[in-house]
Amino acid sequence: PTTDLTSCQHAASADVLMCVSTRAADQQDLLRVDAAGRHLLLTTRFAAGIPLSNGVLTPEWILTPDATRVYFARCATLIGTFCQSDLAMVDVATGALTTLDPVAAGFGFLGSLYWDDRNERLFTSVTQRVYVMNRDLQVLGGAFVGGRCHQLAVSPHTGRLYVNRMDYYYSTPWSTLVAFDSATYRAVEPEVVRSAGTSCGPLRVLTAPGAPRDVRATVGGNTVSLAWKNVGDASDFVLEAGSASGRTDLVMHLGPATQMSFAGVPSGVYYLRLRGGNAFGGGRASQDLRVV
Numbered sequence: 252p253t254t255d256l257t258s259c260q261h262a263a264s265a266d267v268l269m270c271v272s273t274r275a276a277d278q279q280d281l282l283r284v285d286a287a288g289r290h291l292l293l294t295t296r297f298a299a300g301i302p303l304s305n306g307v308l309t310p311e312w313i314l315t316p317d318a319t320r321v322y323f324a325r326c327a328t329l330i331g332t333f334c335q336s337d338l339a340m341v342d343v344a345t346g347a348l349t350t351l352d353p354v355a356a357g358f359g360f361l362g363s364l365y366w367d368d369r370n371e372r373l374f375t376s377v378t379q380r381v382y383v384m385n386r387d388l389q390v391l392g393g394a395f396v397g398g399r400c401h402q403l404a405v406s407p408h409t410g411r412l413y414v415n416r417m418d419y420y421y422s423t424p425w426s427t428l429v430a431f432d433s434a435t436y437r438a439v440e441p442e443v444v445r446s447a448g449t450s451c452g453p454l455r456v457l458t459a460p461g462a463p464r465d466v467r468a469t470v471g472g473n474t475v476s477l478a479w480k481n482v483g484d485a486s487d488f489v490l491e492a493g494s495a496s497g498r499t500d501l502v503m504h505l506g507p508a509t510q511m512s513f514a515g516v517p518s519g520v521y522y523l524r525l526r527g528g529n530a531f532g533g534g535r536a537s538q539d540l541r542v543v
Contacts, residue, residue: 259284260314263484267318267343271297277329281312281321281341292346298324298336313366313373317480319343320386322364322373325350338364338375340388351388353377365403368482369410369461370433376401381414383436394436396429402454407461407483408534411439415454428454459532460485463509463525468542475542477523478510485527485534496522496539519543 257279259270272280272289279297283290298311312323325339327350338351353375365374372391373384381401382393398416405412410433417426427442460483469476477490490511492501505511505525520543524536 256282258312260312262314262316262318263481265316265318267314269314269318269321269343271312281323283343292321292343293341293348295323295339296326296329298326311364313364315366315371315386316368316482322366324364327352338388349388351384351390363401363403365405367405367410367412367433369405369407374403374405374412376403392436398427404454404456405433406456406458408458409433410461412436413454413456457531458483460527460529460534462535463488463527463537466523466525466537466540468523468540470542473516473518474512474514475516475521476510476512477525479525479537481509481527483527483534484529486529488525488527489533491524491526491536493522494520496541498522499524 255272256270257273259268261268268284269292270282270284270289272282274280274294277296278294280291281293281295283292312321314321320343321341323339323341324336326335327337328335336353338353340349341347363376365376366372367374371386373386373388375382375384379395379397379399380393381396381403383391385391396414396416398418400417402415403412412431412433413428414431415426415428417424419425425444427444429438429442430440431437432439460481462482463479463485464482466477466479479488485507487507488505488509490501490503490505491499492503493499520541522539522541524539526536527534
């Protein structure tokens with residue numbers, strides 16, 4: 252039965268399904284779900300939706316696409332019906348929990364969470380500011396963006412960060428869309444008025460995928476096995492091979508899998524690159540991988 256599952260997320264590149272299940276005492280279970288059943292990773296109290304009279308919870312959490320970590324807003328202290336939250340990270344392999352107090356870190360109450368798979372960074376929107384952290388919850392910086400609520404999205408192809416914010420102009424609600432460079436976080440285009448409604452979302456970037464990451468090769472005799480990580484929901488991949496760096500002597504369509512083996516490869520030195528594609532176009536190639 253799935254009636255107690257309040258939300259689920261699927262890590263496509265790792266084919267892992269994680270779900271949140273409500274239990275007694277306003278607590279929730281973080282579960283890994285597969286054909287064999289449910290596997291408990293952690294019992295905790297999520298910050299969002301506590302407590303609701305009908306028992307429904309809308310948790311704020313993110314499963315990384317490689318299914319190695321879960322980030323969520325945890326209810327650290329419950330004062331009456333008010334939940335003082337911190338930012339928590341769970342290692343999916345070990346169950347180890349790491350927490351960050353947002354007040355002590357200097358950015359006050361915790362907001363929505365967004366994951367940048369291209370650069371492996373975590374964003375959180377707090378009141379009128381946006382903060383960025385690395386995968387170990389170390390704060391890298393923050394910026395004032397204004398507005399009363401935000402929707403964020405990152406292009407896996409270009410790395411640009413898009414922020415849609417809603418505010419009021421003489422009592423009239425309006426929202427604007429701004430793009431920021433992924434390295435400098437400077438605005439790259441003038442802001443655009445997106446709508447005149449009260450909603451500040453949803454926001455989704457329709458783009459080609461990013462370059463495959465963590466490309467690795469294993470050589471056994473004349474068999475070469477490749478594995479990589481899918482960045483940006485690529486639906487298929489192409490292998491480019493050459494006898495020198497940057498050179499392409501062979502192009503091979505691989506399909507949607509993130510691993511492949513090739514038998515009967517002649518001895519020699521090869522330089523390999525992978526690139527993904529989807530309905531919006533072909534992505535950038537990975538860096539050359541030298542295989543002997």
